[in-house]
Amino acid sequence: MEAKIGIKQEHLAAVAQSLSKILADEFVLYTKTRKAHWNVVGIDFLAKHKFFEEQYGQLEQIVDDVAERIRSLGHYAPASLKEYLELTHLSEQSREKNNSAGFIKELLADHESILIHLRENINNYVTALHDAGTSDYITGLMETHEKMAWMLRAHLE
Template sequence: MEAKIGISAEHLAEVAHSLSKILADEFVLYTKTRKAHWNVEGPDFYNKHKFFEEQYNQLADIIDDVAERIRKLGHYAPATLKQYLELTHLTEDDRGKNDATSYIKTLLSDHESILIHLRENINNYATALKDAGTSDYITALMETHETMAWMLRAHLS
């Protein structure tokens, strides 16, 4: 059923497509964080294993929230690995070692890439697409990624 929420159908479709790309990014980052959790090795294994678990749990919540935001706008969320890989701007390939530092650098780079993408689009949602709700949502999502990136960065000092 069409969402009649004061935003044109065309704008809703654009927002939903943009959010689908964000969902894909979040899913790829979630998967890479799970990989780090499962495969990290080294003298700090236990602490990093738990740390990566906290991060992937946060990302799982983000994934659910982004998908639900798409549904609130009257569109369907992509939900296949093929769709995610077609929509994401991240890469699956990290080519790092199984040590915490390699994983942290890879994950930090992805968080920062997502942050730049989010920041570049916040105003577009509110002004061009007339969707202040998504603009606010993306602002909060950006702040969450800033905190997650900070936590990763702190491990590199």
């Protein structure tokens, strides 16, 4: 059934497509953070194992929230690995060493990349697509990623 929420259908479709790309980025970052949690080694193993668990827990909630935002706009959320890999702008990476600093640098770069992407597109939701709700949602998402990035960055100082 079509969502009749005061936004033109073509705008809803554009917002859903944009959110689908964000969902793909979030899912790839979630998976990479899980990988860090499972595979980190070193003297700081336990602390980083728990730290990465906390981070992937936050990302798991973000993934669910973005998908539900897409659904609330009357569209279906992508939900396959193939779709995510086609939509994401992040890359999968294989590591030779599974130390905490390497994982943290890689995850930090992904958070920062997502932040730049969100920041570059936030005004478009309001001005071109007339969706203040999604713009507000993206603002909150940026704040979450800023804090997560800060937590990662603090481990590198």
